Amino acid sequence: MKYSKSVDEKWQAKWAKEDLYRFDESKMDKKLYCLEMFSYPSAANLHCGHWYNYGVTDTWARFKKMQGFNVFHPQGFDAFGLPAENYAIKTGIHPKDSTNKSIKTMLEQYKNLGGSYDLSYFLSTCDEEYYKWTQWIFLKLYEKGLAYQKEAPVNWCPSCQTVLANEQVVDGKCERCKSEVSQRKMKQWFFKITEYADELLKDIDSLDWPEKTKKIQKNWIGKSTGSLLKFEIDNGIELEAFTTRADTLFGLSYVVIAPEHEAVASLTKPEYKQAVEEYLAQAAKVKEIDRLSTERERTGVFTGSYATNPVNGEKVPVWVADYVIASYGTGFVMAVPAHDERDFDFASKYNLPIKRVINDKNNEPQPLPFCEHGILADSAEFTGLSTKDAILGIVEKLSKEGKGKLTTMFRLRDWLISRQRYWGAPIPIIHCEKCGAVAVKEQDLPVKLPYNVEFRPDGKSPLARSEEFMNTVCPKCGGKAHRDPDTMDTFVDSSWYFLRFPDNKNDKEAFNKEKINQMLPVDKYVGGQEHATMHLLYARFFTKALRDMGYLNVDEPFKSLVHQGMILGPDGQKMSKSKGNTIDPDGYIQKYGSDVLRMYLEFAFAYTEGGPWSDAGIEAIARFTKRIEALFEKYEEAQDETSEMGKPEKDLNYVRHASIKAITHDVDLFQFNTSLARIMEFLNALNQYMQGPINKAFLKECLESFVLVLAPFAPHFSEELWESLGHTESVFKEQWPAFDETVLANKDKVIVVQVNGKVRAKLEVSPDTDKATIEQMALKEVTSYTDGHEILKTIYVPNKLVSIVIK
């Protein structure tokens, strides 16, 4: 037998014919939901990243199937999105046509990859049967007050001609096309994810996710505890400021309002109007990216107004400055130059007073600005208190007068979901002149995307130009009305697809409650870390919102999460067409077969790390498969020379069980590289055994164990080997092999003897030797080191070592 691509094809056909990977909905007690983040349909071949994600995770899924789990392993497509639309603008090929064509070719390629998918659960987010329910969820969120429309400054990408969510802006640039994002005021739809900020934060701790991802998500939500303090302005209005350091209130020397704040005009005194207006105009011109820079010098102007310090009645000037962010907190802050770096710089520049009110923990004055916690100074009755106690004391005093309270603030903003583009799910809202924004009736869903549309983007959704689409009647009053021309962010589609998979054919509801409660959470979710603050956060939000609306009973969608690393070009650089260092997996499958590619990716890297592609590495795996073939050929020709279970048999049996144990442990943890290393060791032991007289029945048993542990790593190849051993059923119907602890325990142990921490001898002892005997043997072995020295103590670690400490 020679493993090659034709072996792949043979078994792929058999699997399909047998429907081998069918999920059994009757055995829910053993269900295991294994999911890779679904992919975007692309016209190009699968790239290394796809193989690394889908191929390698498939090994885990197959392993679990052999362990007796009823594995649910679906496959689908995140089919809406900008690339298809941009492609349409360029070529004139309709997104629907190009997408469906891409899906077809990609499905064919997923087959080549040998994935154990049950395609009867297939879904594609651009299908009407799917986006109907995306729209339905929008309506539910709208009913619940979790979807709302507001006019707000939004991130505008001039190249994509659409608004972006905060999460899609990276360093002031569009995450997708890297164009500089500008600010525009527009009326847009938002999802109130901030309503769930607290729970989203709190539940992170319960997740089996990479610590780093949890940290990123926590930071993104960005909870900070502090207080809201009320400042009376001399024009009669009251403004609230958020601060984490209410203890510094006696050091207040001015307050600052953000330029975008609506109260700016009302509190600007006439004689300062010109200066303030000039400043606002100038601030508006500053590019978002510059404004984000911490290097930039802080600027501002005095408004002419004064605010009253709520704790002591002192009047302080009100300034406008763009170092205050309008969208965080209240857009209005108190400034304590002595104990805040920004305020210190600003006060120094504009000659504002700087008053020390915090000393260090030993109550010693420190150079300013001193931003740490400490002991209060010069703060009336609070002098001498610690920062912590002073915050409580001051806020308590203020709260009695209705001027302050403890609170929490989040960095997280609401999720802007409107997109001025065509290829997405239309927002199911109708705008009526009389009734305003009116929800489309549920029975009228889906709001279908019209096919005949002019794609040319001009800042408005292409749908806005489609008369056929736009013109409709108001569901409330029956009068003339028009549809919302925007579509939803594609992250909306992917925020619930894992809920649709288990019930993908349901035409009555988005998913059946009972079914989804049994199927969720996803037990193992595998995909890139770049989704830490977008997809993974949005999907959690949807799950919690749908739970609160009574559609399911799970708190978290993804119980356990794994991020695959990235496969780099052979030069160690990120693969990119412009660098010319891309690797096309297709050629390698043609040459070696898909199992070789899969095993190469598994063996060459730590899964969560990834690393540079190496032709020598894949060649090594090809040799590994050849060595296996050679072994099996040799076995077939071998004579049965002994029926004994002598030392060679016992040694091989030990390696066999030790390998099974190690592989079982490692695959479970996504440690494929070490798993394959153990399989190689097992192979080496088999080869060594075959050099002596052969007990053929025993050898066959060992070869069967070998094929069983190899099967998830090399599914096609293993089927072929399994068949060659005389089996007629698929190896994936077999149980994952068990290991025998007694075989492992009965092996002689090597005990290391250390003297003062250095290895000086090794003992080989039988497993039943007792501690006293081992210590005696150890002492005898190292007399040349211990002679003439006093032995202070002896440490014995069972099965491992004896450590002798001498003077």
Next chain:
RNA sequence: GCGGAUAUGGCGGAACUGGUAGACGCAACAGACUUAAAAUCUGUUGGGACUUUGCUCCCGUGCCGGUUCGAUUCCGGCUUUCCGCACCA
């Protein structure tokens, strides 16, 4: 700036809860087979020392220090690279 991760042979990477550092593989070298080469198989392979070439000794997991009988692993302080956040009050 803040937060997190990372650092191990020529290379990819192992090392369970503090217990033989370098598993497994690549590359390299030597040998076998061959007229020869490729392929294959076998062996060696972290560095150094030697007036005992050894079941030898010393050094060695980014750097400096500490805890411990014993540290790649724990603690403190640096450095590198990568990542996240970044005027968040």
